[in-house]
Amino acid sequence: MLLKLAWLNIWRNKRRTIITATSVFFAVLLAIIFRSLTEGVYDNMIHNVVSYSSGYLQVHQKGYWDEQSIDNTFKEDEQLYQELLKNPNVTHIMPRLQTFALASYGEKTRGVLVLGIDPVKEKAVNNLHEKITDGQYIETVNDNAVVLGEGLASQLKLKVNDTLVLLGQGYHASSAAAKFRVKGLMKLGAIELNNSVVYMPLQQSQYMHGAEGRLTSVSVMLDKTTDLEKLKQSIQESIDPEKYEVMTWKEMMPEMDQFIEADSTGHYIIIGVLYFVISFGLFGTLLMMIFERKHELGILIAIGMKKHLLAIILLLESAMISLIGCFTGVIAGFLVIKWFSAYPIHFTGELKEVYENYGIESIIYFSSHEKIFIVQTLIVLLLSILLAFYPGYKVMKLKPVEAINS
Amino acid sequence: MKKIQIIKFSAYILVCIMALMSMQLQQDLSAKDIVKEADENMRGKTSLADITIIIIRPSWSREMNMKAWSKGDDYSMIMVTSPAKEKGTVFLKRVKEVWNWIPSIERNIKLPPSMMSQSWMGTDFTNDDLVKEASSVSDYDHKLLGKETVLNKDCYKIEMIPKPSAAIVWEKVIVWIDSKDFLQLKAEFYDEDGELVNIMNSSEVKEIGGRKITSKIEMFPVDKEGNSTVIIYNDIIFDQPINDNFFSTRNMKQIK
Numbered sequence: 001m002l003l004k005l006a007w008l009n010i011w012r013n014k015r016r017t018i019i020t021a022t023s024v025f026f027a028v029l030l031a032i033i034f035r036s037l038t039e040g041v042y043d044n045m046i047h048n049v050v051s052y053s054s055g056y057l058q059v060h061q062k063g064y065w066d067e068q069s070i071d072n073t074f075k076e077d078e079q080l081y082q083e084l085l086k087n088p089n090v091t092h093i094m095p096r097l098q099t100f101a102l103a104s105y106g107e108k109t110r111g112v113l114v115l116g117i118d119p120v121k122e123k124a125v126n127n128l129h130e131k132i133t134d135g136q137y138i139e140t141v142n143d144n145a146v147v148l149g150e151g152l153a154s155q156l157k158l159k160v161n162d163t164l165v166l167l168g169q170g171y172h173a174s175s176a177a178a179k180f181r182v183k184g185l186m187k188l189g190a191i192e193l194n195n196s197v198v199y200m201p202l203q204q205s206q207y208m209h210g211a212e213g214r215l216t217s218v219s220v221m222l223d224k225t226t227d228l229e230k231l232k233q234s235i236q237e238s239i240d241p242e243k244y245e246v247m248t249w250k251e252m253m254p255e256m257d258q259f260i261e262a263d264s265t266g267h268y269i270i271i272g273v274l275y276f277v278i279s280f281g282l283f284g285t286l287l288m289m290i291f292e293r294k295h296e297l298g299i300l301i302a303i304g305m306k307k308h309l310l311a312i313i314l315l316l317e318s319a320m321i322s323l324i325g326c327f328t329g330v331i332a333g334f335l336v337i338k339w340f341s342a343y344p345i346h347f348t349g350e351l352k353e354v355y356e357n358y359g360i361e362s363i364i365y366f367s368s369h370e371k372i373f374i375v376q377t378l379i380v381l382l383l384s385i386l387l388a389f390y391p392g393y394k395v396m397k398l399k400p401v402e403a404i405n406s
Numbered sequence: 407m408k409k410i411q412i413i414k415f416s417a418y419i420l421v422c423i424m425a426l427m428s429m430q431l432q433q434d435l436s437a438k439d440i441v442k443e444a445d446e447n448m449r450g451k452t453s454l455a456d457i458t459i460i461i462i463r464p465s466w467s468r469e470m471n472m473k474a475w476s477k478g479d480d481y482s483m484i485m486v487t488s489p490a491k492e493k494g495t496v497f498l499k500r501v502k503e504v505w506n507w508i509p510s511i512e513r514n515i516k517l518p519p520s521m522m523s524q525s526w527m528g529t530d531f532t533n534d535d536l537v538k539e540a541s542s543v544s545d546y547d548h549k550l551l552g553k554e555t556v557l558n559k560d561c562y563k564i565e566m567i568p569k570p571s572a573a574i575v576w577e578k579v580i581v582w583i584d585s586k587d588f589l590q591l592k593a594e595f596y597d598e599d600g601e602l603v604n605i606m607n608s609s610e611v612k613e614i615g616g617r618k619i620t621s622k623i624e625m626f627p628v629d630k631e632g633n634s635t636v637i638i639y640n641d642i643i644f645d646q647p648i649n650d651n652f653f654s655t656r657n658m659k660q661i662k
Contacts, residue, residue, distance in 0.1 A: 071463075071465075071466075104513070165511045165513060166511075167508070167511065167513075167515075169528070172461075172463075172466050172468050172528075173461050173463075173468055173527065173528025173529070174468070174489070174491065174492060174528070175492055175495065175508070175527065175528075177508045177510045177511045177513075178510055178511060179510070179511050179512070210491055
């Protein structure tokens, strides 16, 4: 009965209802797009960074992280791969042998990061082959050649097809020294990597270090939206905890996590202001409504309508309007995000360069995490219902005689 | 007559003074002499040694075989003969220079002084220990601390403090030298804070190549439990003449 009354009431003045619903609609839409945008940018940044460095998760020998020496490597283990890939959220795994060495060409010598990789698996994750600016990408695990960052090559004054000498520490105190043909140069976004990385087929790296069949880590790539901690738990449980250790990128790169957290705080303040503006807009329309209907309400009370029932009807009315606004807002937000997920915005010009200098794709992604929709909608809904208490309060205080005469 | 007496007398006094002085000198030199004797016992004029080095770590160990040539204080050369992957790697010491030839990359690297205190081929010995750039005789001041028994042998306990001009990282080194055979049986290395860093034990005295030497040397870093490095002398030929030219950077690349 009350519901029906409220429903009929809101459609008595269509224009007012539509205006209020629209303001809620835009509030929801804006909040969703804003959150989706920031989350999307972070997700993309994380994805970019971890695909070159640690991976979202990394499995390594227990104790490796504290002492990152080649002596703390583990044997390649097909069973471990199977176990990891069994998880539906795991998209790729990348076995790696990561060491430090001296690289020398001619008179120049530099300290470098030597990454023994599976070129095929790596290519699928971070499109390494597309970063090649000169020469070619390494094709198979036993290709006897290396690919290095452009910055490093220019420091060593070396070109494609020159011979790079690497000298480092091998497994169990053996010495690691070898010569490699430089097959290609690549431009990597992260300056640090660009100036210090040498990519080498895994088997070559293992042979050079006298560490046949051994790995420092297996990097695990996931769906962007996966719950990291939960997955870490489940992986940790599925593999031998005495032997392996699983770490998330947040543990391995706390500085990036902290950066995102600090940056998010700024976004939370902005979104807080957004909510503030939205609620005042809403409040304005509610105030107008109560003012317009004062006469009508006064008469209703005068002919015997209970005040608290009237208040409930008003509350229901605004709840309904908010729901309509939220519902349409979610649908619109969903469509907008779907569109941008399919056709992401590409930056151009200066901004593009800035992004690429940081090693991040110059693309704005939108996150389509369902959490965003639910949380943002709930916040707006809650706000509008809180505000709807005001008309109810007004009604309770209404003096019928004054109201009728106004 | 009187003149002769005076000459006689003064000669007598002179002899007395000289005798006294030489006694004094002998007292001073003795600690140094002991160290020198021990050093020469192990080194000879030249030597050609076949050695095995075992690196012991808590979870693994590794064995390498090498050939080592030396001539006096100034020249020495070490060539790795196994494992196969590192075969042919050569270290050369020429007066104050140290070179490292790595055949797999065809590079001859001159080790800078800054690398002298770093680990040599992953062992507990430093590059400096290997090439003995610092002489245990001329780069230290020696002081006899007394006698102690090590491995049931009477030993001189001698404190060696590096001279300010010598490039030595230790604050002091204490050595125990067998008083009968003049062989160093134990050494303790202390860093600049006076902390004990390394203990070196020498044992298994054997007659190899016509000399009595300690055929097994073990190095224990004090702060790393379970770590040690063992050097075993399988064979040594002493005092076979070696030309100075043998110890050249050119020859490093050729020797077998």
